[in-house]
Amino acid sequence: MIEEKFDAIVVGAGMAGNAAALTLAQRGLKVLQLERGEYSGSKNVQGAILYADMLEKLIPDFREDAPLERHLVEQRFWMMDDRSHTGLHYRSDDFNEEKPNRYTIIRAQFDKWFSQKVREAGAIVLCETTVTELAQDAYGKVIGVRTDRADGEIHADVVVLAEGVNGLLGTRAGLRKRPTPDKVALAVKEMHFLPRETIEARFNLKGDEGMVIEAAGTISRGMTGMGFIYANKECISLGIGCLVADFQRTGETPYGLLDRFKRHPSVAPLIEGSEVKEYAAHLIPEGGFKAIPQLYGEGWVVVGDAAQLNNAIHREGSNLAMTSGRIAAEAIFQVKSRKDPMTAENLSLYKTMLDQSFVIKDLKKYKDMPALMHTQSQNFFLTYPELVSKAMQNFLRVDGTPKVEKEKTTFKSFIKARSWSGLFGDAFRLARAWR
Amino acid sequence: MGTAPKTAAPAAGRAATKKELPEHFKAYKHVWVFIEQERGQVHPVSWELMGAGRKLADKLKVDLAAVVIGPEGEATRSAAAESFCYGADLVYMVADNLLADYRNESYTKALTDVVNTYKPEILLLGASTLGRDLAGSVATTLLTGLTADCTELDVDADGSLAATRPTFGGSLLCTIYTLNYRPQMATVRPRVMPMPERVVRPVGRIVSHPLGLVEDDIVTKVLSFLPDRDSAKSNLAYADVVVAGGLGLGSPENFQLVRQLATVLGAEYGCSRPLVQKGWVTSDRQIGQTGKTIRPKLYIAAGISGAIQHRVGVEGADLIVAINTDRNAPIFDFAHMGIVADAIRLLPALTAAFRARLSPHSRDRIAS
């Protein structure tokens, strides 16, 4: 066992872990961060979009040297059926501001930079070190961790669990349950290499402008899921994911979905001629507010994906992770400044602070959405996309049919597919879950 | 640096990309090949280099000389005589019993002395364990440029040696020059250059040079030599038929299929680098840029994708046959023929089919 004691041990060097370790170190605490991967970011997979506002709270001048791909000026929402997409685009030159609000990033590079900042702030970061279990005293209080290195037990006042969506430490120690398959999505992603000029021409971008496409519809074959296409400097990230429970139920495979997505007539031309550089898969928490576990206990707190803090509706995860890591660190710092012990009661400050932040407020807002999407997946991901596509085509084809008749046909098709009560019900449920 | 001659560096500034050969290097002429011999055997790579050297000398219209370093006696004299059969116009010989066993100090002195005295413009060595041990010491002593593990040697119109070798882990090739230093040194791995024809010729002019050392001058002593057991040796680099397997085989057990086909063909067997890295096969069986280079008449690659690292090790084969499930695998870019099939299924079928085809009954049919 290591005699030396730390103020805090952070398990994991992803977005949440780095945010927590950085904040703790900036506040002058003695921090040890343990990452099982070869380097920070090696085990992380994300689209990826970086939310500047949240990062600014940690590293105000990050734009000076952070590896950023493109800043987003355009967002497209696509509702897709097998041969078409109906989209809502928003593009604004307002996003070409001095301090852009969102960027695409490549996690392996970004995390390395982020980890360097953590080290510069004074935290000790050990990679290739897996935490095998939490060390607990006779009363069950967490007093440290055990690792896979020789003589690898090491103690601290508090352990910050930033171990990711499928982290086993907390579940093994009985601090929370493993997420069930209907609360977790499996997403797969590829990076497609294309020359810069091609990307800029295809997506109508200049300089470092970037765009994002979020897509849903028949691409997920009736399952609850979403696809995405992000433009980086010299490559395109694209991917698709669905609830694990749905994959289990249908027998579909993530890669099968991705293959279909890539061959969709709206997608294929965008990646034509590209070279696939990387393939990755990852789990994403989808349970929303109702899936959030106990966030703190005797000598421990949980942050990021491990705490199921992911806003699937807006596809925001990394900013929630960063923010929860930062807030947990602030709470720990306050307890420490008062020279109080890290009891559950004292650490409840973390939850209090988190509840007041956008993190919990947003998740609360959408707490009924995951269930709605799942139970109504046929409608939202199959029926409506097909109906909308037909309606749009009907609207756009000029074939001599009088417009009044066209509208009637469309109207009737909606009623026939969903019935009046179905339509009203869907609208009502959606509005309520959205609020 | 002891015996190194005074050399003036080229004009200060960025690396010279133009040929501005300092005056005192202009007298350096002729192409030399170091003839490697150990315990009475000349390493075949030396003859391969004589072939390459002959071509360079002819283009430059200069002489090709062989440098033979070894103990006094029959073996060294015979190596010198053989050099003429492989195209030498002249042989430089340093024969001294202190050179009976290879030691870096004595061989470095011998070679650098001869170079400083007779001034070649090009010096080639084989990239064997001995050659690599020697070449770096000699190049550093002479403060000259050395391009190692070349896959191609040529001369430009201005007479500069153009040495091509793989770079960036073997993904690309690059051509390297030593414009303003002499001699231009290069090493070449065994089997990269073809073995030239041996033509019976009389022994020509031999220039002897003394070693100029006594035993006490040499610090390193050889305590003993343990020869490898015969059974442990593989003849992979010189085999006429080679069968090799790669990751397409799926599991270490399936490598047996490669060995079985090799047995039926009387061939040697090998593998691509990933199999050695995974521990499925020993490293002496690795074919490729960091393994062995082969030049067989027939090379069958089963389940090998054909990355450039592998390609440079087999390009000299007369007939490359590729078996791979991926129609777009790079191996089909340089193989002579191929079949899109699963090696795990095809190898046993080939083994049986070859066995039937090459059986004594068939033999009679062929002979008639």
Place this chain on the structure above:
Amino acid sequence: MHIVVCIKQVPDSAQIRVHPVTNTIMRQGVPTIINPYDLFALEAALELRDQFGGEVTVLTMGPPSAEDSLRKTLTFGADRAVLLTDRFFAGADTLATTYALATAIRKISTEFGAPDLVFTGKQTIDGDTAQVGPGIAKRLGLLQLTYVAKISALDLQARTIDAERRSEGGVQLLRTRLPCLVTMLEATNQIRRGAMADALRAARAPVVKWSAQDAGVEDISKCGLRGSPTIVKRVFAPAARSEKAALIEPGEQPAEALIDAIFKRQPTLETELAALARGY
């Protein structure tokens, strides 16, 4: 006893890809690793240190990011890490590299004690030439033992070292004097995993950073591109063969079809193979 181990941080060549349009190397995102051959050298050095006492200093010449590799060697248990980094070193060929490394080793000698042994790996996976070890030895006036499979004896009093050196067709058992340079063969050992205490110490230990001036380089023109007698004039992808492989239709009997195609293309092979198969 003081041992200096020279390592190199190299791109993980298994992951290097060539830009489909510009034909240059895509380094972006390619992870760097410690040249695998150097780890055998490092482990051999650590084992000697454990046995005889003393220190192991790891030295590398590279860009600032090479610090990551050095830290890793500290987690394995090395006592000290030195990074030789300066833009003047960029573009160095073997001769310029050995000049810089030899200069740094002399500086290490004055600052931390003269090394009894200098270890390098057999070759690198990016350059593959195996010339740096011998070059360093020559510049420092060290005796050299290359392709060492095993160090069989070390006598610090008598200042001798015995080693098994791989030679063509066998193994030489050599004895030479310290100080000397050793290049280790691959697969002779396995690098240990550092204990927690080592990992913590490594995370905190400062990496000594030297510019060319700090290292005591006397003649900067001998470094980097300027100090390299060899220059790279052309980088290119191997020419695709004009004709790709003739693909044989598998059909019902793929094995027979393939054999037929082989013998049709090269009729003499059939006789030769028959002879080989009979063991003649």
